[in-house]
Amino acid sequence: MKIKNICCLGAGYVGGPTMSVIALKCPEIRVNVVDLNESRILAWNEENLDKLPVYEPGLAEVVKEARGRNLFFSTDVDSAIEAADMIFIAVNTPTKNYGEGKGMAADLKFVELCARQIARIAKNDKIIVEKSTLPVRTAETLQTILDHAGNGVKFEVLSNPEFLAEGTAINDLLNADRVLIGGKQTESGQKAIQSLVDIYAHWLSPKQILTTNVWSSELSKLTANAFLAQRISSINALSALCEATEADVDEVANAIGTDSRIGSKFLKASVGFGGSCFQKDILNLVYLCRYFNLQEVANYWEQIIILNDYQKYRFAKKIITSLFNTVSGKKIAFLGWAFKKDTNDTRESAAIYVAEHLIEDGAEIHVFDPKVSEGKIKADMRDLWDLKGFTEQKIESKLKQIFVHQLPIEALDQAHAVAVLTEWDEFKTYDWNSIYIKMYKPAFVFDGRNILDAAKLTEIGFQVKGIGKG
Ligand SMILES: NC(=O)C1=CN([C@@H]2O[C@H](COP(=O)(O)OP(=O)(O)OC[C@H]3O[C@@H](n4cnc5c(N)ncnc54)[C@H](O)[C@@H]3O)[C@@H](O)[C@H]2O)C=CC1
Ligand SMILES: O=C(O)[C@H]1O[C@H](OP(=O)(O)OP(=O)(O)OC[C@H]2O[C@@H](n3ccc(=O)[nH]c3=O)[C@H](O)[C@@H]2O)[C@H](O)[C@@H](O)[C@@H]1O
Structure with missing residues (x-):
């Protein structure tokens, strides 16, 4: 089937960039990206491309070329569903924060709502593509809802997980290591797979497009994130040993990374990984393992998260102990708040947790981040304390310990210590x-x-403490 009209439910960090690239590369296909969030859609339609809701190098140029030509952003979900031959579901799948599986399982309520809405609106056969990261066998749930709640039309469900990383999303999409498409082994399943292969074939070679059964595809996404995060927790675990033994973690990483079986990527020791996905996807994997009664397997993967929490705590503790065992009333400058450079995303950023520990010890945190706003930083802290059940009064009083600056020098002036939380390149160029x-x-x-x-x-006179540096 030749696809002429695509709809994507969810205009977030995944829906926005992926659909922009598909529209760029497939000018003959109309791509409607829809979202329930009106302000997000308004921002995607902003004349001023600096105000797009997602900051990604190269994204503005892609949007500039395709928007209004064959790429459209709207809140009219029903019309977009009705007109589409193929519907991507790219809505959020956060960790459940209530009831059964609280704190572990993926919350699939947004995905389920999409399926019900599609079933209600669709008047002709459609291909449904899982773009969100989902627990293995979610396609079965979707198929059941679509078949039972629909108008008798036929739905073919595919899994097409996204592997882009924030900050490099456009490059990752244009030069993907691979795209993965899982579908049923039936004739109609294979035809649906081919329709999606044809879209990616506009710019990727056949070797870059892998096809599998649905369950392998769904599970490969969780597995990829678990393996990536595992490397970070492994090197971070060793960073603690390096600090105790005067080995240098960067030298160790380099020494092992040159072994082609190990490889050099994702071995950068840090204050701990953040981002919206590693933690939630691993918790989801752990929950699935427990669900299938695989306790040892669950415990194995869970250790990645335990170690990551330890690493963030260890960093905060080192600041406190180095500053003579208290940071009470002291000004600590934070360079960076985003969970990594080249993004304005702060979800699960290590900075949030380090700030929390230091604020608990009485510190004043003064933040500068080139892309993250004061409102976002304060909202991150508010959300964390809210989740902990703090009263409004307590939250308001704790927020008084956090200051956000427009210029780095304002954050650094008369500080007792500087903590680098994000690896923004500009920090290296400052006049130290x-x-x-x-x-x-x-x-x-x-x-x-x-x-x-x-x-x-050190030569200038600073007392410097890195990660994994003895
Ligand atoms: N952020 C990332 O780099 C990556 C994320 N993923 C996965 O992609 C999925 C989406 O992630 P993000 O884009 O980061 O989330 P996001 O939170 O930035 O965007 C999701 C959007 O879906 C919208 N939405 C929710 N329900 C809706 C509905 N019924 N109809 C229309 N819109 C609806 C929300 O308003 C929101 O704007 C998640 O499953 C995530 O695990 C996968 C790879 C990379
Ligand atoms: O499913 C997802 O959401 C995505 O999750 C990650 O992408 P992302 O979280 O955007 O960014 P990463 O580059 O993976 O960084 C994640 C965190 O790990 C940290 N990190 C990364 C690499 C490293 O060597 N050390 C390290 O501490 C980063 O600073 C960041 O806090 C994966 O890299 C993507 O393939 C995946 O699609």
Whole structure:
């Protein structure tokens, strides 16, 4: 079947960039990206491309070319569903924060709502594509809802998980290592797979397009994230040992990474991984293993999260102990709040948890991030304390310990310590001599990303503590 009209439910970090690239590369296909969130859609339609709701290098250029030509953003979900031959579901699948599976299982209520809406609206056969990250066998649930709640039309469900990383999304989409498409082994299933293969074949080679059965595809997404996060927790675990033994974690990573069986990527020790997916997807995997009574397997994967929490805590604790066992009333400058560089996304950022520990010990946190707004930073802290059940009064009083600055120097002026939480390139270019003069002495730098030149900073007079540096 030749696809002429695509609809994507969910205009977030995945729906927006993936559909923009599909529209760019397939000018003959009309792509409607829809969302219930009106302000998000307004932002996608912003004349000023600096105001798009997602910051991604290269995204504005893609949107500029395709928007209004064959790429459209709207809140009219029903019309977009009705007109589409193929519907991508790219809605959020957060960790459940209530009831059965609370804190572990994926909350599929948004996905289920999409399926019910599609079933209600669809008047002709459609291909439904799971783009969101989902527990293995969700396609079965979707098929059941679609078949039972629908108008007698035929739905073919495919799994097409997304592997892009934020900050490099456009490049990852244009030059994907692979796209993965899972479908039924029936004749209609294979035809549906082929329709989706044809779309990606506009810019990817056949070798880059893998096809599997639905369950392998669904599980491969959780597995890929678990393996990636596992590498980070492994190197972070060793960073603690490096600090105790004067080994240097970057040298160890380099030494093992040159073994082609291990490989060099994803071995950068850090203050801990963040982002909306690693933690939620691993918790989801752990929950699934427990559901299938695979306790040892569940415990194995869960350790990645335990170690990541430990790493964030360890970093905060090092700041407190280095500053003579208290940060009460002290100004700690945070360089970076985003969970990684080149994104404005702060979901599960290590900065949030490090700030929490330090605020608990009485610190004043002064944040500068080139892309994250004051409102977002305060909302992140509010959400965390809200989840912990803090009263409004307590939250308001704790928020008074956090300050957000427009200029880095404002955050750094008269600080007792600097903590690097995000690896933004610009931090490396700062005039650290002038910063040193403006700070309290001894002036501490806690480099949670090992991006600064520690030897140079030490020469200036800073007390420098990196991750995994003895
Ligand atoms: N953020 C990332 O880099 C990646 C995310 N993923 C997965 O993709 C999925 C989406 O993630 P994000 O884009 O980051 O989430 P997001 O939260 O940025 O976007 C999801 C959007 O879906 C909208 N939505 C919810 N229910 C809807 C409905 N019934 N109809 C229309 N719109 C609806 C929400 O308003 C929201 O704007 C998740 O399952 C995530 O695990 C996969 C790979 C990368
Ligand atoms: O499912 C998802 O959402 C996506 O999750 C990750 O992408 P993302 O979270 O955007 O970014 P990563 O580059 O993976 O970084 C995640 C976190 O790990 C940290 N990290 C990464 C690499 C490393 O070596 N060390 C390290 O601490 C980053 O700073 C960041 O906090 C995966 O890399 C994507 O393939 C996947 O599609």
